[in-house]
Amino acid sequence: MExxxxxxxxxxxxxxxxxxxxxxxxxxxxxxxxxxxxQKQRAxxxxxxxxxxxxxxxxxxxxxxxxxxxxxxALITYExxxxxxxxxxxxxxxxxxxxxxxxxxxxxxxRVITDKTSKRWVQxxxxxxxxxxxxxxxIFVGLKDMIVVYDKKGTKKTEFHSMGESSYLTSIAIGIDDxxxxxxxxxxxxxxxxxxxLLGQLGEKDERRHIPGLVIPSPYCDVALDQNGLxxxxxxxRHAFEQYKPDGTLVKRWxxxxxxxxxxxxxCNPTHMAILPDGAFVTAEKGLERIKIHETDGTxxxxxxxxxxxxxxxxxxxxxxxxxGRIFVLDPSQKTARVFEKK
Amino acid sequence: xxxxxxxxxxSRRTFFGDTLRTLSALGLxxxxxxxxxxxxxxxxxxxxxxDKCVQCGQCATECVLDPSAVKCVHAFDVCGYCKLCGGYFKxxxxxxxxxxxxxxxxxGALIRKFxxxxxxxxxxxxxxxxxxxxxxxxxxxxxxxxxxxxxxHDCCVNCNECSIAKACPSNAFQRVPASKPYLYRGxxxxxxxxxx
Numbered sequence: 001m002e003x004x005x006x007x008x009x010x011x012x013x014x015x016x017x018x019x020x021x022x023x024x025x026x027x028x029x030x031x032x033x034x035x036x037x038x039q040k041q042r043a044x045x046x047x048x049x050x051x052x053x054x055x056x057x058x059x060x061x062x063x064x065x066x067x068x069x070x071x072x073x074a075l076i077t078y079e080x081x082x083x084x085x086x087x088x089x090x091x092x093x094x095x096x097x098x099x100x101x102x103x104x105x106x107x108x109x110x111r112v113i114t115d116k117t118s119k120r121w122v123q124x125x126x127x128x129x130x131x132x133x134x135x136x137x138x139i140f141v142g143l144k145d146m147i148v149v150y151d152k153k154g155t156k157k158t159e160f161h162s163m164g165e166s167s168y169l170t171s172i173a174i175g176i177d178d179x180x181x182x183x184x185x186x187x188x189x190x191x192x193x194x195x196x197x198l199l200g201q202l203g204e205k206d207e208r209r210h211i212p213g214l215v216i217p218s219p220y221c222d223v224a225l226d227q228n229g230l231x232x233x234x235x236x237x238r239h240a241f242e243q244y245k246p247d248g249t250l251v252k253r254w255x256x257x258x259x260x261x262x263x264x265x266x267x268c269n270p271t272h273m274a275i276l277p278d279g280a281f282v283t284a285e286k287g288l289e290r291i292k293i294h295e296t297d298g299t300x301x302x303x304x305x306x307x308x309x310x311x312x313x314x315x316x317x318x319x320x321x322x323x324x325g326r327i328f329v330l331d332p333s334q335k336t337a338r339v340f341e342k343k
Numbered sequence: 344x345x346x347x348x349x350x351x352x353x354s355r356r357t358f359f360g361d362t363l364r365t366l367s368a369l370g371l372x373x374x375x376x377x378x379x380x381x382x383x384x385x386x387x388x389x390x391x392x393x394d395k396c397v398q399c400g401q402c403a404t405e406c407v408l409d410p411s412a413v414k415c416v417h418a419f420d421v422c423g424y425c426k427l428c429g430g431y432f433k434x435x436x437x438x439x440x441x442x443x444x445x446x447x448x449x450x451g452a453l454i455r456k457f458x459x460x461x462x463x464x465x466x467x468x469x470x471x472x473x474x475x476x477x478x479x480x481x482x483x484x485x486x487x488x489x490x491x492x493x494x495x496h497d498c499c500v501n502c503n504e505c506s507i508a509k510a511c512p513s514n515a516f517q518r519v520p521a522s523k524p525y526l527y528r529g530x531x532x533x534x535x536x537x538x539x
Contacts, residue, residue, distance in 0.1 A: 026371060028369060060400060060403075063398070237426075
């Protein structure tokens with residue numbers, strides 16, 4: 001009987017079955033241990049307690065920016081009359097030609113809008129950083145480091161040389177013979193002819209010529225030609241407007257640093273500007289998103305749009321003005337061109 | 344020779360013996376698996392993602408340490424070296440100088456140093472910084488967002504359940520590997536986290 005039991009326990013089938021059971025149990029243990037929540041999972045569970053309501057605690061060091069965004073309604077003398085959809089996911093630049101045709105640059109190229117029924121596309125290899133339209137209808141497109149020129153039908157005419165790896169083009173102004181291109185990366189304004197030949201540069205620090213130099217902490221530096229053919233450059237880091245002759249001579253300048261309504265604040269404002277038919281400046285700012293008008297000498301005139309009219313954090317409010325003094329504002333948050341007119 | 348009968352009843356002794364051995368194997372497997380897992384998992388520390396931070400001020404009030412282990416840090420490559428720094432000056436500053444009444448920081452932890460016209464360098468005295476994020480909010484609103492908060496690991500005691508993480512309204516706190524303990528902005532961040 002005893003001998004029988006021993007032979008039964010040593011049976012090959014039983015040995016394999018029982019051995020298999022032990023191995024299976026061992027493997028099951030291993031798997032179980034690996035399925036236990038690890039340190040990372042536990043940490044994630046405690047770091048993302050989204051289901052737990054957070055108690056609201058008053059911030060003793062609250063920095064109230066909202067009070068800075070409030071503007072006396074009496075100062076706002078413009079109203080929004082139209083909002084033109086850009087029909088693009090990302091909008092980056094805005095321009096008007098002499099006939100009032102609107103050009104909106106973005107990820108799909110340039111949307112050319114003559115009126116509500118006449119729209120067309122100019123296809124581009126990438127979203128333009130800046131745009132300007134010549135009197136003959138040629139479209140000057142500023143990419144990161146070079147200018148590409150298209151005719152009014154959208155056929156590529158010419159491509160200027162790259163301005164270098166550190167170049168970051170932000171604005172174009174087209175004169176009778178010259179093209180001025182603001183380069184925030186190199187902190188200069190390039191002067192070229194319409195074929196792309198480099199004729200000179202403006203804005204570099206030169207104590208002998210009393211030029212303070214461009215200070216451009218972020219990629220915003222706008223340029224525009226006034227009725228006298230003189231170039232206005234926004235020196236954003238100094239909150240200044242500087243007027244130059246085409247040869248680079250500084251004619252005059254004004255600057256106004258203030259978070260109040262009469263000046264510009266932050267690292268680099270105004271980010272964009274346009275010149276009204278009477279010579280005054282329309283300005284757009286980031287940080288405190290607002291559109292204002294300043295006289296030629298810098299005196300504050302009026303508010304076009306208050307921060308409350310823009311989504312917080314909106315940047316890239318490119319500007320254009322038509323012959324009637326209507327102000328076109330590119331709103332990258334709404335992906336529209338918003339039109340403002342005097343009340 | 345007689346074949347063993349498959350349906351032969353199992354004795355109590357055999358049953359208990361088998362069960363015990365199976366349970367032992369299960370326990371041994373769990374122990375080995377758990378040990379191996381612990382040996383391979385890296386130590387984690389708390390850090391806050393500056394892109395999620397909403398400058399609520401709770402880093403200063405909720406930390407078990409006083410002053411908080413959260414400090415302002417500066418990504419110099421992102422900074423504009425502004426004369427009018429939104430993180431340094433109060434909005435109603437009478438003049439753009441280092442007078443205490445013009446400074447936004449409640450403890451004077453932000454240091455302003457002239458470099459060359461019109462550039463100024465801003466550094467943080469971490470022994471004074473309480474992590475209130477007032478400067479971070481000002482820099483983000485008016486500047487490039489170079490000032491940001493980070494948990495300083497020379498101060499942090501790495502609580503299992505971080506009290507700031509519990510209170511953080513934007514869930515900016517997370518566990519990161521101790522070998523990559525910071526989520527900096529700018530070039531430093533690229534060094535640590537090239538995928539970002």
